[in-house]
Amino acid sequence: MKPGFQKYIPFQPQKIENRTWPDKVITKAPIWCSVDLRDGNQALVDPMNLQEKLEYFHTLVDIGVKEIEIGFPSASETEYEICRELIEGGHIPDDVTIQVLVQAREHLIRRTFEAIQGAKNVILHFYNSTSTLQRKVVFHMEMDGITKIATDAADLIYEMSQPMIQGGMNLRFEYSPESFMGTEMDNAVDICQAVLEHLHATPENKVILNLPTTVENCMPNQFADMLEYFIRKLPSRESAIISLHPHNDRGTGVATAEMGLLAGAERVEATLFGNGERTGNVDIVTLAMNMWTQGVDPELDFSDINKVKEMYERCTKMPVGDRQPYVGKLVFTAFSGSHQDAINKGTQYMKESGSEYWEIPYLPIDPADVGREYEPIIRINSQSGKGGAAYIMEHNFGFELPKAMHPEFGHIVQVETDRVGKEITPERINQLFHEEYIDVDGPYYLRKHAFQETVDSEGHSRVAFQGTIQHTDTIFEVSGEGNGPIDAFFNAIKGEKMARFSFLDYFSHAITNGSDSQGVAYILLQDQRDGRKYWGVGLSHNINLAPLRAILSAINRAKRA
Ligand code: KIV
Ligand code: ZN
Numbered sequence: 142m143k144p145g146f147q148k149y150i151p152f153q154p155q156k157i158e159n160r161t162w163p164d165k166v167i168t169k170a171p172i173w174c175s176v177d178l179r180d181g182n183q184a185l186v187d188p189m190n191l192q193e194k195l196e197y198f199h200t201l202v203d204i205g206v207k208e209i210e211i212g213f214p215s216a217s218e219t220e221y222e223i224c225r226e227l228i229e230g231g232h233i234p235d236d237v238t239i240q241v242l243v244q245a246r247e248h249l250i251r252r253t254f255e256a257i258q259g260a261k262n263v264i265l266h267f268y269n270s271t272s273t274l275q276r277k278v279v280f281h282m283e284m285d286g287i288t289k290i291a292t293d294a295a296d297l298i299y300e301m302s303q304p305m306i307q308g309g310m311n312l313r314f315e316y317s318p319e320s321f322m323g324t325e326m327d328n329a330v331d332i333c334q335a336v337l338e339h340l341h342a343t344p345e346n347k348v349i350l351n352l353p354t355t356v357e358n359c360m361p362n363q364f365a366d367m368l369e370y371f372i373r374k375l376p377s378r379e380s381a382i383i384s385l386h387p388h389n390d391r392g393t394g395v396a397t398a399e400m401g402l403l404a405g406a407e408r409v410e411a412t413l414f415g416n417g418e419r420t421g422n423v424d425i426v427t428l429a430m431n432m433w434t435q436g437v438d439p440e441l442d443f444s445d446i447n448k449v450k451e452m453y454e455r456c457t458k459m460p461v462g463d464r465q466p467y468v469g470k471l472v473f474t475a476f477s478g479s480h481q482d483a484i485n486k487g488t489q490y491m492k493e494s495g496s497e498y499w500e501i502p503y504l505p506i507d508p509a510d511v512g513r514e515y516e517p518i519i520r521i522n523s524q525s526g527k528g529g530a531a532y533i534m535e536h537n538f539g540f541e542l543p544k545a546m547h548p549e550f551g552h553i554v555q556v557e558t559d560r561v562g563k564e565i566t567p568e569r570i571n572q573l574f575h576e577e578y579i580d581v582d583g584p585y586y587l588r589k590h591a592f593q594e595t596v597d598s599e600g601h602s603r604v605a606f607q608g609t610i611q612h613t614d615t616i617f618e619v620s621g622e623g624n625g626p627i628d629a630f631f632n633a634i635k636g637e638k639m640a641r642f643s644f645l646d647y648f649s650h651a652i653t654n655g656s657d658s659q660g661v662a663y664i665l666l667q668d669q670r671d672g673r674k675y676w677g678v679g680l681s682h683n684i685n686l687a688p689l690r691a692i693l694s695a696i697n698r699a700k701r702a
Contacts, residue, residue: 154359157366160365162403166435167402169437169438170439170440171402171406172408173208173440173441174240174408174409175209176210176411176412176422177210178209178211179212179242180210180422181413181417181422183213185458188219195232196452198211200449200452204443206237208264209239210240210241211240212224214253214256215250215253216249224239224241228260229259233261233262239260240265240266240315241263241266242267243265244267245294246294250267250297257310263313264313265302265314266314266315268351269290269294271332272319272324273323274320274323275323284331291335292339295314296339313346313347313349316350316351318350318352319353321355322354322355322364323358326371327374329352330371336348336350337377337381347381348380348382349382350383351386353387353410354385354386357391361401365400365404368401368406369405372405383407384410385406385409386410388421389415389419389422390419392420394424395427398428399431410422411424413453414459424465424466426449426466429441433510434505445512446512467506473504478527478528482529483502484502485528486502527552530547530550533571534570534571538567539653541650542663546663546665550574550676557573581677581701584700585612586693587608587689590606590607591606591608592606592629604685605622606619606626606629606630606633607633608620610634619634619637621634626685627644627689630692631692642669642675642692642696642699643666644692645666645667646663647662647665649663649684658682659687660680660681661678661679662688662691663676664676664695666692666695673699675698677696
């Protein structure tokens with residue numbers, strides 16, 4: 142054997158003239174078939190028990206999947222029992238078709254027919270392997286022998302199905318040339334055409350031809366070329382539904398499915414979150430939500446994706462990765478400051494423009510569409526910009542910090558992230574904000590105060606302020622008048638040491654938490670001795686008191702500094 146990479150045989154692309162698939166776009170949902178309970182289940186360390194399979198089945202029904210491969214009933218007693226319970230237990234809605242898999246072998250086909258007795262809608266799915274490699278190393282057979290296995294099975298299936306169909310069962314057929322991707326395309330066409338004929342397929346009674354990428358061995362564009370070639374060459378194309386069954390060995394299962402749809406496929410077999418043999422089957426959630434983000438209705442409901450994830454992880458005991466598209470814990474999180482800033486601006490733009498469309502950079506989908514929340518979108522670590530912390534304060538806690546205050550608070554948060562060396566939570570950011578600006582502990586305290594407002598005959602108002610202030614152990618009374626509470630307070634403290642601060646700026650807004658509404662005031666003061674500026678924040682149910690608290694917060698912060 143050659144060493145290293147030289148031991149691999151490169152994929153031989155299918156030659157095709159004038160391919161048309163690259164100019165196409167996906168405009169409608171394919172027929173979806175879930176293979177979670179068969180391909181997914183057979184790839185689990187601990188296959189699901191009956192209860193788990195039933196719960197999983199009901200979730201798939203709720204999502205809107207109409208064709209569900211429930212297992213391999215001839216493979217074991219357990220699989221047979223599960224099939225019977227689904228049918229006899231009345232679990233299958235009338236508009237859902239169950240699919241059962243069987244190898245193209247007589248005794249297994251007979252057992253499968255027993256298993257499906259009494260079901261309303263069934264797809265009987267049979268397969269045999271057709272690839273060059275399997276013919277050489279597993280079956281030691283020429284293509285003729287492989288075709289005979291398939292057509293003998295087709296004959297038996299057709300014959301056994303007639304009484305059932307006459308008895309009222311909606312029984313359809315599916316054939317998979319297993320390892321289609323490793324089969325010479327002309328051989329794949331011939332065997333599929335033979336199967337269509339033996340099953341008496343017609344445009345009215347189509348047979349599903351499922352063309353699996355049993356092992357992903359080429360680039361998705363090369364697969365699409367193969368598929369377009371296959372479809373062009375298949376004589377009874379109109380009597381077939383072309384189905385895909387991509388696995389994900391090269392990590393391009395989604396692209397294979399999407400390009401396969403462009404190349405003419407009408408149906409996709411897939412699993413939730415891509416569970417399946419080895420690197421898995423193609424992920425139905427990603428495929429569906431990719432369509433959604435292109436303005437195409439996938440006809441599947443993932444509006445509560447966390448619920449689906451929870452069921453999936455519990456039943457399969459397989460974790461969903463933090464970066465898994467649409468569902469992973471981190472996929473709606475921006476760590477980079479510039480991303481956070483752009484998201485912030487996009488959100489603002491959406492609000493102001495009333496845009497009908499989703500136009501937020503770095504968020505290809507509205508998290509709410511999959512039942513996720515905006516709150517965790519921005520998380521703060523030492524790479525976050527100054528706007529990130531302010532964004533959290535606004536979106537998670539309702540504090541609309543003045544723009545000029547962002548750098549100061551951003552710096553405070555950054556010092557903390559550098560100190561702890563990891564990301565910090567919105568709760569910790571809120572705590573830092575309160576510690577820094579609201580719960581500032583002295584040296585000045587407002588012990589008591591009173592405001593009195595008088596309005597003269599011309600409507601001018603004057604506010605009188607009287608208060609008791611404590612500075613360390615000293616308590617003193619102050620009083621003054623002004624045209625508003627802030628002015629009155631500054632006039633009251635004239636002559637005190639606190640008077641060295643001059644007033645620069647003021648913002649306020651209401652902050653509502655459930656039914657409780659408070660006023661929050663942000664005041665910027667300047668220390669006349671050294672010119673340094675200090676923000677203070679005050680919170681109160683009383684609109685006059687919030688700015689006083691903000692002034693004391695700024696003064697106390699200056700003292701502390
Ligand atoms: O991957 C595969 O080829 C299969 C077939 C049985 C359809 O699962
Ligand atoms: Zn498979």
